[in-house]
Amino acid sequence: MTDWPRIRSVGLSGLLITFAERMxxxxxxxxxxxxxxxxxxxxxxxxxxxxxxxxxxxxxxVSQDAIATMTDRLRDLLxxxxxxxxxxxxxxxxxxxxxxxxxxxxxxxxxxxxxxGLDPDAAIAELSQSRVRVLTIGFAPGQPYMGxxxxxxxxxxxxxxxxxxxxxxLVMAIRQLIIFTNASPTGWRHIGQTAFxxxxxxxxxPFPLSPGDELIFPSITRQEFDRISDDPTGxxxxxxxx
Amino acid sequence: MSAALTILQAGPAMTIQDLGRxxxxxLGLTHGGAADPTALHEGAALLGQDPNCAALxxxxxGGSFEADQDIRxxxxxxxxxxxIDGEPIAWNASxxxxxxxxxxxxxxxxxxxxxxxxxxxxDVKPVMESRSSHLAAGIGALLQSGEVLPLGADxxxxxxxxxxxDSRFGAERVRIVASMQTxxxxxxxxxxxxxxxxxxxxxxxxxxxxxxxxxxxxATGGQLTIVSEVITPGDIQITGDGAPFVLMCECxxxxxxxxxxxxxPCDLPIVAQAQPGAALQFAFIDLDEALAAETRHRADLAxxxxxxxxxxxxxxxxxxxxxxxxxxxxxxxxxxxxEEDKT
Numbered sequence: 001m002t003d004w005p006r007i008r009s010v011g012l013s014g015l016l017i018t019f020a021e022r023m024x025x026x027x028x029x030x031x032x033x034x035x036x037x038x039x040x041x042x043x044x045x046x047x048x049x050x051x052x053x054x055x056x057x058x059x060x061x062v063s064q065d066a067i068a069t070m071t072d073r074l075r076d077l078l079x080x081x082x083x084x085x086x087x088x089x090x091x092x093x094x095x096x097x098x099x100x101x102x103x104x105x106x107x108x109x110x111x112x113x114x115x116x117g118l119d120p121d122a123a124i125a126e127l128s129q130s131r132v133r134v135l136t137i138g139f140a141p142g143q144p145y146m147g148x149x150x151x152x153x154x155x156x157x158x159x160x161x162x163x164x165x166x167x168x169x170l171v172m173a174i175r176q177l178i179i180f181t182n183a184s185p186t187g188w189r190h191i192g193q194t195a196f197x198x199x200x201x202x203x204x205x206p207f208p209l210s211p212g213d214e215l216i217f218p219s220i221t222r223q224e225f226d227r228i229s230d231d232p233t234g235x236x237x238x239x240x241x242x
Numbered sequence: 243m244s245a246a247l248t249i250l251q252a253g254p255a256m257t258i259q260d261l262g263r264x265x266x267x268x269l270g271l272t273h274g275g276a277a278d279p280t281a282l283h284e285g286a287a288l289l290g291q292d293p294n295c296a297a298l299x300x301x302x303x304g305g306s307f308e309a310d311q312d313i314r315x316x317x318x319x320x321x322x323x324x325x326i327d328g329e330p331i332a333w334n335a336s337x338x339x340x341x342x343x344x345x346x347x348x349x350x351x352x353x354x355x356x357x358x359x360x361x362x363x364x365d366v367k368p369v370m371e372s373r374s375s376h377l378a379a380g381i382g383a384l385l386q387s388g389e390v391l392p393l394g395a396d397x398x399x400x401x402x403x404x405x406x407x408d409s410r411f412g413a414e415r416v417r418i419v420a421s422m423q424t425x426x427x428x429x430x431x432x433x434x435x436x437x438x439x440x441x442x443x444x445x446x447x448x449x450x451x452x453x454x455x456x457x458x459x460x461a462t463g464g465q466l467t468i469v470s471e472v473i474t475p476g477d478i479q480i481t482g483d484g485a486p487f488v489l490m491c492e493c494x495x496x497x498x499x500x501x502x503x504x505x506x507p508c509d510l511p512i513v514a515q516a517q518p519g520a521a522l523q524f525a526f527i528d529l530d531e532a533l534a535a536e537t538r539h540r541a542d543l544a545x546x547x548x549x550x551x552x553x554x555x556x557x558x559x560x561x562x563x564x565x566x567x568x569x570x571x572x573x574x575x576x577x578x579x580x581e582e583d584k585t
Contacts, residue, residue: 008422011504050268138496141271207269
């Protein structure tokens with residue numbers, strides 16, 4: 001791990017701190033914890049921070065001096081602890097998001113179950129109890145990439161694209177889940193349907209989910225879904241993680 | 243009572259835009275805003291107001307409009323055919339649009355995005371502190387015929403002012419700097435990239451603009467294994483088929499395609515305003531040169547109000563010359579010019 005973490009400049013926008021070459025749980029936790037630590041420093045030059053799967057991005061007004069200074073500061077901060085072993089930041093939320101698995105609402109549950117070597121009932125039983133974390137938010141506003149599921153869910157994206165899945169779709173590939181923000185074509189398999197809106201412009205909480213939040217998708221019936229389908233919160237319940 | 247502008251006939255892709263909505267990258271939302279922010283600064287300079295005032299962005303072609311009161315307007319960005327009640331008026335200039343007169347804006351002639359600014363800006367309801375539509379995110383919508391747009395209060399000012407035409411229209415050279423994955427492309431590929439003259443593909447919108455060229459693509463060694471990373475507008479990503487794609491103001495916040503470089507912010511309007519088929523060439527510059535260019539650009543924007551000039555009009559072309567009040571404001575030869583100050 002001698003090459004990691006790496007600090008690289010991002011055009012004229014800032015610096016990127018990358019913790020690993022590919023996605024892993026510890027590298028994702030490190031990126032989340034490091035972003036929280038940068039925010040905590042309260043450096044006035046920093047205009048925005050964000051994370052992707054295994055990196056923290058620090059945006060600031062770039063100049064030669066500013067890059068040199070910020071690189072030194074980030075290197076010092078990196079050396080203060082083992083970021084791969086660092087606890088996740090405080091203030092996170094655990095969400096319970098009611099989900100219809102399979103049926104005509106989510107027609108690829110059986111296909112995904114088969115690829116994972118399970119029968120559909122066993123797949124639903126397992127998925128409805130799996131707790132996943134928001135690894136990153138991207139592609140569309142508020143749209144979470146969540147993981148990681150158990151290794152037998154390491155199923156590839158399908159070769160062809162599904163023309164369109166609706167907002168609130170729960171889709172799966174490569175041990176990860178996504179709740180789609182907007183109707184979208186996708187190569188991921190549509191295994192569940194929620195009424196949860198991940199982006200609510202104009203509301204008090206436009207982005208309900210933050211990177212690091214955790215989610216469980218309890219199984220509900222079609223009848224229960226019809227009752228909550230017009231509610232942008234999708235019947236979700238939340239509790240603070242401490 | 244504040245004024246309103248009615249869209250009599252909407253063009254195919256008109257939206258309300260200001261300078262955008264920064265600060266939400268971590269939550270998956272790029273800043274958006276006008277595809278050509280320089281045009282917003284020009285409109286603001288012409289009307290003597292804040293560059294963040296919301297304007298109407300018209301992709302490809304405009305539409306027709308009518309105001310319910312006399313209002314001040316300015317037209318910037320790509321030159322479009324424009325007239326008031328059939329009388330051609332100047333682009334890149336401010337004008338008075340009389341109540342009930344029909345403003346007609348046609349197709350773009352030398353760029354992709356034209357802008358209609360109004361005194362006081364369009365006062366549509368802000369979403370998260372910005373009035374910009376962000377269609378990819380589901381904020382706002384394409385404007386439709388029959389819509390009535392409210393205007394903010396105009397503190398007033400001159401009209402018939404113009405600004406010199408900016409060099410970004412029809413420019414070919416686009417300056418880029420290295421970014422985090424530039425090293426993933428070998429020297430020969432980077433050299434070939436800067437030596438290639440690209441043509442802007444017809445597939446271009448507020449999210450990105452694809453670049454066409456003859457010859458092979460620009461792959462990295464490890465094209466498929468790159469983990470998804472932060473995207474900033476201006477990044478040039480190389481998609482699966484080896485074609486470069488310049489990511490624009492409404493792009494995604496993260497992406498897994500490698501970026502060969504990033505267009506410096508002050509040159510991004512060149513790409514935004516390139517017409518389909520327009521030639522573009524990318525040139526790497528170093529950080530110091532890029533920072534100097536950005537500093538100069540900001541100074542140029544700040545100096546725009548000083549570059550305004552009176553719009554010269556040929557009196558022979560003014561159809562209703564006699565209706566104009568030509569002597570308003572003329573100083574009387576007999577009045578004491580200091581008299582007013584004493585009262």
